Amino acid sequence: MTELNVAEGELTPVRLDEVVPFNIDVLDARGRAVLLGPSLTAILDRHDYPEPVARLLGEMTVLTVLLGTSLKFSGKLIVQTQTDGPVSLLVVDFVTPDSIRAYARYDADAVKAAVATGNTSPTEMLGKGMLALTVDPGKYMSRYQGMVKLDGSSLEEIAHNYFKQSEQIPTKIRLAVGKLITRDNDGNQQTTWRAGGLLAQFLPESEDRARQKDLHPGEAPAETDLSVYEGNDDEAWAEVKALVGTVADSELIDEDLGVHKLLYRLFHERGVRVFEGQSVVDQCSCSRDKVESLLRSFSPEQREESVENGKISITCEFCSTSYEFEPAELE
Known part of the structure; x- marks a missing residue:
């Protein structure tokens, strides 16, 4: 990967639909960040989704792009939810190196009723079910699938649970979606979408430093040693999580700020290195x-x-x- 200069005043111009990898060497962390624009607008406008559905699918698209661009082989990543809520299905496909497509299935009457009562949170829209991540490396290799329960949490929290349970990699994710309404020269209203995402992972050389605590067993016998489920994060990872946690939704979708300036704002004191980005495009694989x-x-x-x-x-x-x-x- 080609390293780019992130010194203040020498930042790369803002580019939409481009995933930017970054490293923070001193904190043993690396990750990717993206700001989606035209590609997401095309996906959402194609089906004219109600706003709560569009926002959920936008978050899922950002999450899939962040994960899919990390694949080191030619293949496909499929991220899918199946639930009992008004939005019963979200599915996003990423085909390496850059193609994204997405679709949502929903109960129009149930979504309309939820909008009328203001109950449009992810908890209300998704309900309960499963989220599955499937990696398909092609016909000559076996698929891998990881699953995690959808328990009424946000997609951010569900993604964190997935990485904790299935990948055992300390991971921090931020996702945000914004709807922009403008008017053209003739006064006609135009709607565009922006969705931003930031994923950071803790990958030190020592496996002991990277190992996450086991999941708490819940109600365990009195003699059970619960110390393995407790304890503090590594100091470096705690710092990364704290910094990523300060990112506001408005920063993630701010086209004037952009990915490079956001990474500089967050990590410049620790010497963040960013690399040449990978563009993503709205492109269906059907024929x-x-x-x-x-x-x-x-x-x-x-x-x-x-x-x-x-x-x-x-x-x-x-x-x-x-x-x-x-x-x-x-x-």
């Missing part, structure tokens, strides 16, 4: 050939049931592209 291959895998009876007005029509849930086939094409 006519893939849809045709899928339809050919169906039985003739199943294809016959799909015929309407003499044609078989398939619409991609992610990008809303429609594909039409004559039944004879698939015989």
Whole structure:
């Protein structure tokens, strides 16, 4: 990676839709930060989601981008929630090195009722269920999947729980989504979206320093030694967490501030190093050939049931592209 200068006054211009890796060597920490703009706006506008749904999907997209750009191989990261709340499904795919697509499924009436009563927090919108992270390295290697319960917490807290339980890497994440309303020269209202994210991880050379405390067992017998579940963080990691915890939502989505200035503001006293960024784009992986291959895998009876007005029509849930086939094409 190419190291960039982060001295004040010599910062790289603000770039949207670019993930910036960084290291804080003296604190044994590294991470990534991003400010999404046009790519997220395109994803959310495509389906005209209600604002509470759009905000949740925006957070999930930022989280997926931060994780997906860390993959060191050609493959795919899929982050998905399935819950019993008004927003029953969130799914975001990241295909290395830079393609992102996202989709949400929700109960329109339930979301409308929640907006009317002001109950639009992540707890109310998601309800309870599971969050799954699936790493697909391709057809010649096995998939890996980690899961964590959705228990009414925010996506930030759920991500922290995932890393604590599945990855055993001390991790601190901040996510924020903002809706911007402007007017063009003709006075027409325009809506754009910004979503920012910051992920920091503690990766010292000594495994003992990096090891997280085991999860507390809850109600345990009186003779159980609970000391293993207690204790303070490493001082370096405690400092990183404290600094990341000071970041306001407004800073994460501030286009005038940008990622590089934010990292400088947070960590310049510790000598933060930033590296050349990785751009991300709104790009669906669907194609006519893939849809045709899928339809050919169906039985003739199943294809016959799909015929309407003499044609078989398939619409991609992610990008809303429609594909039409004559039944004879698939015989």
